[in-house]
Amino acid sequence: MLDLGQVRCFVAAATELNFRRAAALLNMTQPPLSRQIQLLEDNVGVMLFERIGRTVKLTTEGRVFLADATSLLNFAEQAESTVRRASKGKTGRVRLGFTGAAGYELIPELLVAAADVLPEIDVVLLELVSAAQIEAFAANTIDLGFLRPLPSRQKLEFLLVDEEPLIVALPKRHMLCQFEQIALKQLDEHPFxxxxxxxxxxxHDRIMGMLATEGVNLNIAQYIDQTPTILSLVRAGLGVATLPASAQRFHYDNVEFRFIAQHSIQAEMSMAWRADQDNPAVIAFRLMAAEYFARKARG
Structure with missing residues (x-):
């Protein structure tokens, strides 16, 4: 096994072709340098230098070895630099879960910011509904999540990064489309x-609680997981729905949206991570994201 210290002494001497100058270059005296080179020659089993009086020159084997020895030192320095960057979270991999709502603007904008600040971090994206992200944290298949905050049996930390009002989605020409805003009580008995x-x-829990508080008698036509499917059913005239305001970005034909009158309940989007997370790359990405969202909120 090659000793990098011995290889470093060899490269210096091979470059200078003078042991005294090579020793000075390495901040050492000549005898230790000569000893290191002798040990290297014993290790590889060939003479690397021809010593003629006070001058030295490379043997054929020495010239062949110099190219590889130089590459070896460069690779070692690169490896040291890589591990130092990794220890500071400058390089590595982050598995990022996100909901469809977060994927519309929030995640793309965050990734653009991350590319400037942490260009060597590899981000792996996984689109998952909020409940599935909670399960993914338990299975250790994501490192960070952008999701609607949900209770979890494991220790998760949450940071609020965005919030938006809830609105009502209506099929075009529905009787409630005549109103600029809709009171929740007006949803009474309509297919939902x-x-x-x-x-x-x-x-589900947020909307059910909100409607129960207003005494709305729900006539639930269907239970659906995803916003695009909910909008498709609304468009088909199968019912009305309450959705986050970002649902308007889907631009479904024959669907109209109305804000809810005299109600300020918000849909929250949070960044989540395990409390015991100690991956430097994940920590660096999380801190960068927190700073990014803080700037965005101020701006």
Missing amino acids: IMHSPTQGKYF
Whole structure:
């Protein structure tokens, strides 16, 4: 096994062809340098230098070895630099879970910011509903998540990064389209497309609580997990729905949206991570993201 210290002494001497100058270059005296080169020659089993009086020159074997020895030192320096960057979170991999709502603008904008600050971090994207992200944390298949905050049996930390109002989605020409805003009580008895109580738990519980507070008698036509499917059923005239305002970005034909009158309940988007997370790359990405969202909120 080659000793990098001995290889470093050899390269210096081979470059200078003078042991005294090579020793000075390495901040050492000549005898230790000569000893290191002798040990290297014993190790590889060939003479690397011809010593003629006070002058030295490379043997044929020495000239062949110099190219590889130089590459070896360069590779070692690169490896040291890589591990130092990794220890500071400058390089590595981050598995990032996100909901469809986060994927529309939030995640692309964050990735652009990350490319400037942490260009050597590899981000692996996984689109998952919020409940599935909670399960993914338990299975250790994601490192960070952008999701609607849900209770979890494991220790997760949450940082609020965005919030938006809830609105009502109506099929075009529905009787409620005549109103600029809709009071929740007006949804009484209308067929309602509701988020699933399992995969859509965040919105299911939030909307059910909101409507129950207003005394709305729900006529639930279907339970659905995903916003695009809910909008498709609304477009088909199968019911109305309450969705986050970002649902308007889907631009479904024959669907109209109305804000809810006298109600300020918000749909939250949070960044989540395990409390025991110690991966430097994940920590660096999380801190960068937190700073990015703080700037965005101020701006």
